[in-house]
Amino acid sequence: MTAEDLPLRKRRPTIIDVAERAGVSKSTVARALAGAESILDETRERVLAAAKAVGYERNHLAVGMRSGRSGMLGLVIPDIANPFWADVARGAQDRAAEADVSLLVFSSDWDPAKEESHLRALRRARVDGAIVNPVSDALDDLDKFGLPFVLIGSSAERFADVSSVGSDIAQAVQLGLDHLVSKGHHAPTLNVGPKSRLARTRFLNSVQRHSIERDVDPGQLVVEDGEYTLEGGRLAMLRVLDRPRLGHICVFAANDMMAIGAMMAVRERGLRCPEDVSILGFDGIPSGAFTFPGLTTIAKPGRDIGVRAVESLFDEIEGRPEHGRVYMPCRLIDRASLADLSREPRKLAG
Amino acid sequence: MTAEDLPLRKRRPTIIDVAERAGVSKSTVARALAGAESILDETRERVLAAAKAVGYERNHLAVGMRSGRSGMLGLVIPDIANPFWADVARGAQDRAAEADVSLLVFSSDWDPAKEESHLRALRRARVDGAIVNPVSDALDDLDKFGLPFVLIGSSAERFADVSSVGSDIAQAVQLGLDHLVSKGHHAPTLNVGPKSRLARTRFLNSVQRHSIERDVDPGQLVVEDGEYTLEGGRLAMLRVLDRPRLGHICVFAANDMMAIGAMMAVRERGLRCPEDVSILGFDGIPSGAFTFPGLTTIAKPGRDIGVRAVESLFDEIEGRPEHGRVYMPCRLIDRASLADLSREPRKLAG
DNA sequence: TGACCTCGTGGGAACGTTACCACGCATTCT
C-alpha cells in the first residue's frame, strides 16, 4: 500500500500512462478525453476507464502551453475586504467555476501602483482575460494590457468603447424615490459625494429626471456634498441639521457609509431616527442590518455584476465584443430607518 | 504604429526572440534571466537590454511545465464575503505577491461539496500547495489531496500532525478578561457557541484557566449557550436577562455577531448598553463600529494569519515541515459597549 | 474491379522553458 501510494505522490500520471494502460496511442487518449467525435464508443470507454484507474488529471499547465489558453481569468478589485466587492468576486468565481476556469482575484487596495503590479502578475500568469475596476481614471495601463478585458464599476462608464458592467443607478434611484413617496416623503435632501466624482453626477441626474417625470420641481431638491465615508456622511448630516427647517427631515444618502454616518449625527444632536429624520442608504452593505434602527437601503447587485462580467469577458475572449455597457438592476432592502408619513400626517407639508 | 502593435498582440515574444536580438543562445538568455552566476556581466546586461527592448515577459505556464512548479498557491476559505476571511485572503495575497507567486482564492460558502470541487480545481491548476480552512471536520479529502498544505482556523487544531495557523484564543481571552477587570467587571456571563464546537471548549478552558490564575472561583462563572449567529446571540441574551439577577450585567460573547445580537436583545427589553449591561465581543468585524453603542471587542489578526499561513506553506513546499500550530496574537478594540464600574461603584458587588 | 471517400487510429512536431552535457578557451599545476 505504501508502494502504491508513493509513485502517486511522486509523479502524477500523464496521458501516456493512460494510453499504455488502455492499449492505445496518446492521440486517441487525447481525443477520448476531449469528448471528440470520430472515435469508437468502445475505445472511448476503455480510455476513460483507464484514466480513472490510474487517477489521471489533466495538466492545465501543459494544455495552456500548447493551446495558448491558460484556462484562467483575472479579477482586480479595489478592496477585497469590502463586502460589496467580495460579493462581486464570489459571483465571478462561481460563474467561472461553471465554465471550468480558475479565477485569480487581486485587491489593489485603492493603490494605482499595486493595481499595475497586479495587472503585470496577471499577464505573467498568462490569464486569458481580466475584469478590472480601475482605481485611477487613467486607462493607460489597461491600453497596454494587451489582453481581452472588461471593466466594472461606475468609473468604467466614461470609456464608451470598452465593455463594462455596472449597477443601474437610474433604476436604483427610481426605486428609492418611489419608495420614499410611498412613505410620504416627496423631496428628500440628497447627501451626495464630492463634486469631482462621476457617480455624483449620475446620481443627481437620475434624481432630477425622476423628479421631472413626477412633476416635482427639481429646484426644491436640496443637495449636500460630502466625502464617501462615514465621517463624510456625519459631517454632511450635521450641516443639514444646522439649516433652519421645520418638520420631518428625509435624507437620501449616496452610499450606506454616509447613511450610517448621518445616523450618528442625528443621535449626536439628540434627535431620533426615524421619528425625527428618515434616512435612505444606497449600497446594501451588511452592516446596515446592525445599525439602530436598521438601515433601509438600495442594494447593488454585486454578485450579478460579477457573474455578468465573466460572461462579457467570455464574449470578449471569443471575439464577439459587444463593446457596450451592461446595467444590472438594484433592489430595495426595507428595514427601519424610514418614517411612514403617509398614514399619520402629523407634520404639516411645506 | 499599427504595424508595430499588431505583432505584439499576436505573438508574445519568447526567450528565443531575446536570444536573437542579443546575439546569444537561448541557454544564455535563460541563465541571464535567472540571475545565475557564471555569466559575463557584459553578456547579462546585453541580454537584459534585449529582453526589455522586445518586451519579453516570462511565460509562467512553460516554466511551470518544465520545472514542475506552477508558481501558484491555493486558498480555500469558507466565506469570502465575511470581512475576517477577506482579511485573511488579503494577507495571504500580499505575502504571496512578495514572493512573486499567484494566489487562487476560493470560497466554499460552507458547502463541503463546493470545497471538494475547489480542491480539485486547485489540483488541476497545478498549484504548488494550498491553504485550507476545512468546512467539514473530516480530513478525508485533504488526505488524498496529495499536495503540500497548511490548515487555518480553529477547526484545524485537532489535527496535531499537520501545520496550521490560527488565532491565539488563550491570549485573546486573557486580554479581554484583563480589560474587563480593569473596568470593574470580575465575573462576566459567557455567551458561547453550541456544545458541539471545538472553539467553545477552547474559549471556556481559557477563561477557566485565567480565572484560577486570578483567584476567581470558576464555579461562579455563568455560561449561556447559543448559535454563532446574530439570532443565536439575541436568544442567548434574552435568556440571560430572564434570570433573576441584581445589578449591572456583563457579557463576554464568543463572537461579534452574537454580541450584536445581544445588544439588540438588551434594547428589546428596554434596557441600555452600556448603562445597564456591558457587552464584550470577539472577532473584530467592521460592523461593530457602526452599532450603537460601538462594540468593544477583541480583533482576530486575520491579515497576519494569512501572511503566516503562506510562510508556513512555503516551508512545507520546500520540505522543511514544522508540523505544528502557530498562534497569532489578537488585539483589543476599545469602543463604547463597556461601562466603567471601577470609578463610580454605584452598584453593590455581590 | 479500381478509384475514391470516410472513419478510426497512430506518429510525429510544436508550444516555451529549464536541465544537462559538451565544447572551446584561458589559466594553473606537475
Add this chain to the structure above:
DNA sequence: AGAATGCGTGGTAACGTTCCCACGAGGTCA
C-alpha cells in the same frame, strides 16, 4: 610542455499536451 581545472557558452533533450498529417481498413460509386 602536457595535463588538469575553471569559466562562459551553445546544443539538445525533456516536460505533457494538442494539432496536423498519414495510414490502413472498409465502404461506395462508376
